[in-house]
Amino acid sequence: xxxxxxxxxxxxxxxxxxxxxxxxxEVCFNTILAQRFPNGIAHCEKCGTERKHYxxxxxxxxxxxHCGNHxxxxxxxxxxxxxxxxxxxxxxxxxxxxxxxxxxxxxxxxETGVTYKTAWRMFRQIRSLLSDPDTQLxxxxxxxxxxxxxxxxxxxxxxxxxxxPSKKAVVAGVVERRTGKGRVIARVVPDASKKTLQDFAHxxxxxxxxxxxxxxxxxxxxxxxxxxxxxxxxxxxxxKGDVHTQTIEGFWSLVQNGIRGVYHSVSKKYLQTYLDxxxxxYNRRDLGNLLFLAILERVSGKASPKPSAxxxxxxxx
Numbered sequence: 001x002x003x004x005x006x007x008x009x010x011x012x013x014x015x016x017x018x019x020x021x022x023x024x025x026e027v028c029f030n031t032i033l034a035q036r037f038p039n040g041i042a043h044c045e046k047c048g049t050e051r052k053h054y055x056x057x058x059x060x061x062x063x064x065x066h067c068g069n070h071x072x073x074x075x076x077x078x079x080x081x082x083x084x085x086x087x088x089x090x091x092x093x094x095x096x097x098x099x100x101x102x103x104x105x106x107x108x109x110x111e112t113g114v115t116y117k118t119a120w121r122m123f124r125q126i127r128s129l130l131s132d133p134d135t136q137l138x139x140x141x142x143x144x145x146x147x148x149x150x151x152x153x154x155x156x157x158x159x160x161x162x163x164x165p166s167k168k169a170v171v172a173g174v175v176e177r178r179t180g181k182g183r184v185i186a187r188v189v190p191d192a193s194k195k196t197l198q199d200f201a202h203x204x205x206x207x208x209x210x211x212x213x214x215x216x217x218x219x220x221x222x223x224x225x226x227x228x229x230x231x232x233x234x235x236x237x238x239x240k241g242d243v244h245t246q247t248i249e250g251f252w253s254l255v256q257n258g259i260r261g262v263y264h265s266v267s268k269k270y271l272q273t274y275l276d277x278x279x280x281x282y283n284r285r286d287l288g289n290l291l292f293l294a295i296l297e298r299v300s301g302k303a304s305p306k307p308s309a310x311x312x313x314x315x316x317x
Contacts, residue, residue: 013290018094028086029060033073035300044069077299078125088112090296092122097291101258102277127273129298130280135185135204141177142205143212143248144219146170146192149256149271169268171255171275172200175248177212183283184251186275188268194218201226212245254278 022028041062044051046069053062053071061070074080079089091112095103105119112119149169172189176182185204189196197218202225205211210227213219215234222228229243238244255278259266266274284294 012288013098013292015094018091018292022087022090025086028090029073031296032077032079032086032299033062035297036073036077041071078129079299084114084118084122088114089122089126092119093126093295094292096123096126096277097281097293097295098289100281101254102262102274104262124270124273126295127277129295130273131276132185132279132283135183137174137176137183137185137205137209140208140210141212141242142174142209143177143245144172144174144197144201144205145214145245145248145252146172146189146197146216146218147186147252147255149259150266150268169271171271172197173248173251174201174204175251177247181286182247184248184279186251186255186279188272188275192216192218194220198222212243214245251278251282254282 022031041053042050044053044064044067047064047067049066051067052065054065055061056063056070059070060074061072063070072080074082079086082089092108095108095111105116105123108114108119108123109116114122147170149171170189170192171186172192173184173186175184187200189200194217197216198221201211201222205226207225210229211222212229212231213222215230215232219228219230231237231240231243231245239246255275258278259274263274280295281291284291287294
């Protein structure tokens, strides 16, 4: 039996369709221009009047036909001052949106021909678009858990091993328990103390929610704000009726397997951007690989075009 996930036809956006929609830099530029100025550029700030603007040859700019004042549609976007072709940027966003567990900068280097340094920088810039800072979960049932990312086991061979605290990054996460639609929020936090985790819960979970956690001591007292249920993992109990944290643990599995299998190691400095990428993908899993268009929307905050058819990380964690 083939267990491979099949994307419905209306959610497929093939490489052939991408190549047809974005064949060159000019089309990519016009896409960003249309997003940022959906009604066109008619007003010249320098002249103070309605004027026509025309494209400046060899530059990513438009100029007023009267005074020559330049407008740069790429200013303020991740493409500002880039020397990398726009189509390569679009290709990187497409590849990032077409994978379930992420794609490495090394793979982008092989696919596009740019240097590894350029590929890594592009991914860092694209990931900066993917955070959802103002999200608050509205689902009635919410699971919460903490996760420890990184740290190498130390100890004598054959003896007990543990993770060095200074090498670990603590991540807190909450997820709505709604079939196919539940959203997740994951943040790097300073520690797993009661104050830190409960402040996190109060920031992202509405008071009328029912919260499910494990027996970690830091969750004691959540019942003052929420209806709180706990599952006793230490007693070997992982599911008891509706009480479990399987959903958020499934998300942790995606993150940890992706980092281990695709990126191999991630620095604490950039860990949050990787969490943002995985959360962005998880929260839009109903889009199939149309996720590329959702990423493209973030460039200007405007609606994206319709498809033509249906490292340098040194301190590892």
